[in-house]
Amino acid sequence: MDIVVNEDLQAYIDPLTAEEHEALERSLLAEGCRDALVLWGNVLVDGHNRYGICRKHGLPFQTVQNTRFQSIEDVHLWMIDQHLGRRSVSDFQRGVLALRKREIVAKRRTETPAAPREAALASPAELPAAGGSPPPERLDTREALAKAARVSSNQIVMIEKIRKQAAPEVVAAVKSGTISINAAAAVATLPAEEQVAAAAAGKDELKQAAKRAREARRKPRGEAATASQDTAEAAADSHDTLETLRQRVSILTAENRALREQVATLQQQLQARMGAVPESEDAASPF
Template sequence: MEAFKLHPVAELFPEMTEQQFEILKADIRANGCKESVVLYRGEVIDGRHRLRACRELKIEPQLADLDEDFDPWEFAISKNLCRRHLTTSQRAVIAAELAKLKRGDNQHAQHRQNCRTTSEAAKALNVSERTVRAAKQVADKGSPELQHAVKTGEMSVHRAASIARTTPPADQATAAKQGTDQTDQAFDEDAATDRLYDRLRSELHRWPVDRRHVAAEHVQLILDEYPPAQGGRS
């Protein structure tokens, strides 16, 4: 079977877990590969896991070429957001990477609607600009372990950004492990953080400009009532 390179946009999206891949592989074994692997200029833009499963099962996959009139970045984003259950944090990481990519980085530049601003990337991935900025902080200042925890959906990007800002690099791996142990997967911490931030910002803007520092002091008094949890979530 011919080997194909991955298109850069395909690399933005996290790989399936081994459990997810085995489920896909079992389905292809039982029912065949019903969805084509999509190529753009000879590189895989959609279907890398189907291609891997077919290779391991020694099944010839169906291949399809994306029309050059399509934007490959928009195509891949649409496919993955519709099909995969990505957390807010995972989408923010992808948006941050998308905003970082520049025209002329590779031969696909004329089809990439970049340089995307943070706002445009956030809109494309359906996340807030603030969450994308948090993802950028993790990418710039976070340890590999901290970045991995966010990319795999084990830790919220806002929590990881806080660790990246306040924890020495040598201690971030331990902090990442403790943070993932405390994560409640049923609670969307990033979405809740954005709602809290927007509400606080809205309320602070109701105050006269020369009195907002007083409002901020009141907020701090409220925060002081909720000290950091020791050894678990409060």
Template sequence: MEEYRIDPELNEVLPELSNADYKALEQSLLTEGYKGAPIMVWGDIIVDGHNRYEICNKHNIPYEVKSVEFESKEEAIIWMVRQQLGRRSLTTLQRIQIVEKYRPFYKKKAKRNKSLNGGNKKSELEKSTTPIPKEEKVDVRAELAKDADVSTNTYSKGVKILESGNKELINETISGQKSINKAFNELKKSADTNKTDNVSDPDGELKDLKEIQRKEAAQKIKEVREKYGIESTEYENAKAEQLNVEVRINEIENTVHDAQTSDIESMLTRIQERYCNYLLMFQQDVEWLLDKEFYRDDEDVSGRMHSDLQNCFEKFKSISEVMGKMVIDEFGCITINK
């Protein structure tokens, strides 16, 4: 039987089976033999079915192989990701984790399109001011979110969870024990607590840094330069002190911005919940009213009443739908998803 190999780079594209799932697959193959889709190979490289291949070889179980052709490893990775997204019963964070493998390809495409629309290179084509057609522009986050079948807001939250390094939280979210929103809120709460501990009086410290320490650092650089010269160790140390001041200013300003964004997001969530509750109650009221008969002097009163209530309900419903699409983007601004 021909031997095949597992490419480390391609293998990283796919989520690992848990020990329990691996053992269940092994037991199934031992009991029932090889069934289902064939093991897919590109040349001598396995692109789908590496766990089944490994188990079958271990126990000398016959298996089926089918070849597929790709022009590049990039094309193979895209195919593998799509196979996994279409076949497995994946949690939301697992889909995001898999789709993140696409990011280099979308960024590469976005960079290429940007250069064609007037990038930094010097070719006449890249200097062109002719805009790229809308369909050729690449919104990396939007494309990735579309592939993962989630909103851009959910996708961004998922990426932050994966990048947090909090293994316990990541595993709980991947397994489905926690939702993306719940895990993200826990992560944000932890980060806000740490920032609060580091900045007890942000306004006071920021004022001191900008009005006093920044000036002192600049004055020290001037004095050291005149006394020792720009090649001296003293000058380098003074420049480093100035950089530390600017870094600290940036840290505090970002902390304040993040806190403001968190407050906006919290308020937006409350408003969305209120509108959702209002809509539900209003719908129940309208249904009750429309079930009644309204008569005064003539039937026109009844017709107008029914029509006005229905129109009011439709308008309120459309407002609620817009509210539900509002999200906080990465810059702290409220946007409406289409």
């Protein structure tokens, strides 16, 4: 059988680094190709690096058919699950794979049962009989994605931001381990040309760019906090003014009450004095 290497499938998973490829080559030369290559019909699904090294050195290898694949989506889901379970895959790569899996699962759930599946990579005559694939688990929550990728929920959010907003140069930097997921997510919020320039300048500049991005996010929050504090202080001032006015009114009311009492007392005294005038004085009047 002539094995077909499909470029899209080969590129679907991030390639090995030069060091990883050299280590795999040394292992195959020393121990041989112990794991069988996985095929879908005559299309190579898993083992592209081993296949290339074995052909280069003339090493023997075995193949096995996966009869459960019904569509290219089945192949993609299987490839994703295989790599999610490998320790050598970085946190960022696992997060990206989990997000890809979510997209496939969501697409499948929107399809009607009668909707046709995607065309196969190889011709039907070259494919084995389909055995069916179990439905994948739901990945419609952040927690489910984090569990599938074996990362934290916050990391999933950052990885999704990097995937959507980061320039390719920044993505390459986080894939290579030049910067962390956290730093890459911060840099991804900057304009594209600034991201590219920072990536071109190297690790230190990327870290500085991440710092600038974080500070830019904190500034509006600081202004908002200041505005909130000003509002609170203004409210406090208004409250103090109101209390002062209330106290002033209370004092004036008390003073008014005291003045009324004084007036009433004076009136009573005046009436008392007027009532005490002798009648003889009236009789003695010449008028």
